[in-house]
Amino acid sequence: MPGVLKKPQQSLMLTSEVENAPSNQPRQQPTSLEGLLRFAVEATRREDGAGPSNFAPMEEEKRKFLEDALKSMTIDVIEILVNQIKTFDNVGNVSEVDDVTEYIQAFETICDYVDNIDIANDFYKIGGFSIIRPCLESKHSELKLRAADLLAELCQNNIFCQNVAINHGFLQILVPMLKETDFNVVAKVIYAISCIIRENPPGLHLFDGLQGFENIKEPLLNMDERTRKKSAFLLVALCNMDGNIKEKIISLDYINEIVTILMNEYQTSFEDCGMLLQTLIEDNESGISVCRGHEEFEEFLKNHIEFTENKDEYIEANAIYKNLLRQIFPEGN
Structure with missing residues (x-):
């Protein structure tokens, strides 16, 4: 190159x-x-x-x-990447308390280049994907999240690297990691999964077969704002990608869980959860019926519409609350 x-x-x-x-x-x-x-x-x-030339032999x-x-x-990008890959020769021996500064620097250098699709593909061809599995399976949380972040960068909008990731079995590693207790790791894992399966039907099918929708429910329900937002955003994108996904998610009792989340104290992730609820109940009477089963939900929506009205920081939330009210309780609204 x-x-x-x-x-x-x-x-x-x-x-x-x-x-x-x-x-x-x-x-x-x-x-x-x-x-x-x-x-x-x-x-x-x-x-x-026009005019005489000013050029002369140099x-x-x-x-x-x-x-x-x-x-x-x-600079020779391939030479740089090859040198960074060599840094990971002994990464499998790293313990959870070891200093991983050298590996972090190598990850950062690699990520500086692989956002270019051609270079990402070259990274695979020179053996770069070999460093991902041992880091995802490492005992050190920083190596896990850096590997997930690198995988996301490689696969984003790149069908070649998406298929490489699928064929290397990375989804089989990532899906169970959704239950990690380190939310920093989980946030990057969701990012990596998203970049592998979005707009990739075989990847989405494999994710479903690995009980991905059951597992991603956990980060959606925990109290960490980043993982909740990322989970909701991914689920909305997948529903829009495949209409069958909506029925799958509804069957897993997501709607009851989301309504419960919304009726708790306001958080910035509520816009994403509200958007997910809107997506699930759109043209879906069974989903709307589930929402109506929460007796206080209508009053909750009305109160929050009034509270967020004409406040710049709540513009999106206000619009979502109004849409939900019209969808679920159209009588008089």
């Missing part, structure tokens, strides 16, 4: 460009090979216009300076 340009440490500008540029106009320097090529083409086009000293500058701007 070709190298990529680093941010230049020293400003590079062709001599004729400096001479012809307005003194008060800042020059935007190229930060990629494509940008550098465009820079050179535009300079050539200007020189090819002096050896200037030529060497330009070559060295270009070399310093170019």
